[in-house]
Amino acid sequence: MKWVSLKLGEVIDIKHGYAFKSEFFTDSGLYILLSPGNCHEEGGLKLKGDKEKFYSGEFPPEYLMSEGDMLVVMTDLINTAPILGGAFMIPENNRFLHNQRLGLVQITDVMRIDKGFLYYLLNSHNYRAQVRGSASGATVRHTAPTRIKECVVRVPRDVSYQKKVGSILSFYDAIIENNRRRIALLEESARLLYREWFVHLRFPGHEHTHIIDGVPKGWERVALESTLVLQRGFDLPTQSREEGTVPIYGSTGILGYHNKAKACAPGIVTGRSGTLGEVQYVDEDYWPLNTTLWIKEFKRVSPFFALFLLRELDLKQFNGGSSVPTLDRKTVHRQNVLIPSPVLGRAFDEFALPIFAQIKNITSQSEKLRTARDLLLPRLLSGELAV
The missing domain is CATH 3.90.220.20 (DNA methylase specificity domains)
Structure with a gap:
């Protein structure tokens, strides 16, 4: 398979995000306002649950993201810039907003670059090193569309081959993402029981427990x-x-x-x-x-x-x-x-223990998958390993 070198600017363009007005930032709502913190260090969308910022004001419709849109991080608050230039994909329509400090990646030549391959390319060490090397700022690091487009990368000439590489790597990410959802559901089950027993005070036997000034007997x-x-x-x-x-x-x-x-x-x-x-x-x-x-x-x-x-x-x-x-x-x-009473505290621990044991097991599985993917990624993206 023949590989060629090119500047990213030959096959992509990058659009700046919108400066959303801070007075319309909220803790809940319909639209999630994305930020650089929504990108994992290794790339990929990082959802923050109840820590997300939402937006309730008006905005230009082109900054409402669609499923499959790809964003790159333009600003990193950490001087070592672990996420600068990293990419993540939008998982659903009409939910996420394209905020400033993020760039929307737009492919300009589909005959030379595949979107799936490009995603992993933008999360590779070689590309990230180029972005960090050209970044400005000492404490807060910044890049720009022009700097990203100057990065030189190697790609297979055959786009169908690029698709195969992207497909192999996405298989690992799909399992990791499924594991993430499983962990979130497990944690949520423990959180809901905690709230039921210790916040709403609907614990076992609450119907027969005397409560004075909001404190159940024995608490x-x-x-x-x-x-x-x-x-x-x-x-x-x-x-x-x-x-x-x-x-x-x-x-x-x-x-x-x-x-x-x-x-x-x-x-x-x-x-x-x-x-x-x-x-x-x-x-x-x-x-x-x-x-x-x-x-x-x-x-x-x-x-x-x-x-x-x-x-x-x-x-x-x-x-x-x-x-x-x-x-x-x-x-x-x-x-x-x-x-709570020691008896109720122990009952909660007995419920939580197997849940967190499952979480530990799933987390271990995901770490092994990440290790395998991270070993494959540079070899596949360099052509060292053929598919």
């Missing part, structure tokens, strides 16, 4: 600090990180892997600065960065209960920062929370 209303202890994470400069298997947690999730752990599983991590209120359950030893808070001690609640307790508190409301959003730990510790 307590106490300060959060008497149930668990939140601790600031630890510094770990990039130059000090040594490759390993211990996940490094930042305010948005796993940022890499190190060879040493600072906290033991099971654990809970939440964003302390920059991104607030992303509460995550950790089932392996880990390193929480200083942009996080982690639970140093579970005094009266289990990790499963603590996960949904903190999510229910909506931690981002406790922002104590001025220029940089910062979670005020002392304020969070002072919040009053309802703690």
Whole structure:
């Protein structure tokens, strides 16, 4: 198979997003306002659940996305630019808005480039390195359509061959996406039970339980600090990180892997600065960065209960920062929370345990699929491995 080199500008154009008005940003609605944060580091759409931003105002209709539209990240808030230039696809019609800082990829020569192949090309290391190399900005990194179009890539001359490559890689992504949905449904089942029992107070036996001032008999209303202890994470400069298997947690999730752990599983991590209120359950030893808070001690609640307790508190409301959003730990510790009877707490744990065991198993499967895909991707995109 003959491969040829070309500049991306020979086969694509990129359209800037729309500057949506901030006064119409909402926490719910019909239209999801996309941002660079909706792109995974390895590419692909990253949905944020109840953390999504929505838009309720008027907008030009051409910025309402259709299924199969492809967007690239034009701005990255992290100086190492892990998502800059990355691509993701729109999964459905009339739901997602093309915001500024994202570029709409439009193929201008279908005889030379296949859309599926292009998607993986835009998430390849070689292309991403070119984008980062030409980016402007020290802390916040920016690229532009002209810079992306200057990137040089190698592609098979035969477009039908490109389609085969894209099809192989998309097979892996389809299974990974299906696993993601399964995990979301499993977590939702535990969340719904938590809300049913501990928020709406429709727990087993509630019909016969005496309630005074909103506190069922055998329960307590106490300060959060008497149930668990939140601790600031630890510094770990990039130059000090040594490759390993211990996940490094930042305010948005796993940022890499190190060879040493600072906290033991099971654990809970939440964003302390920059991104607030992303509460995550950790089932392996880990390193929480200083942009996080982690639970140093579970005094009266289990990790499963603590996960949904903190999510229910909506931690981002406790922002104590001025220029940089910062979670005020002392304020969070002072919040009053309802703690159920030990018997009911154990009953919830018994329900949650097999759910999170399934989640761990599915997550492991997805990691293996990602590893296989990531090994295949550069070999398929370079022509080293034929199909």
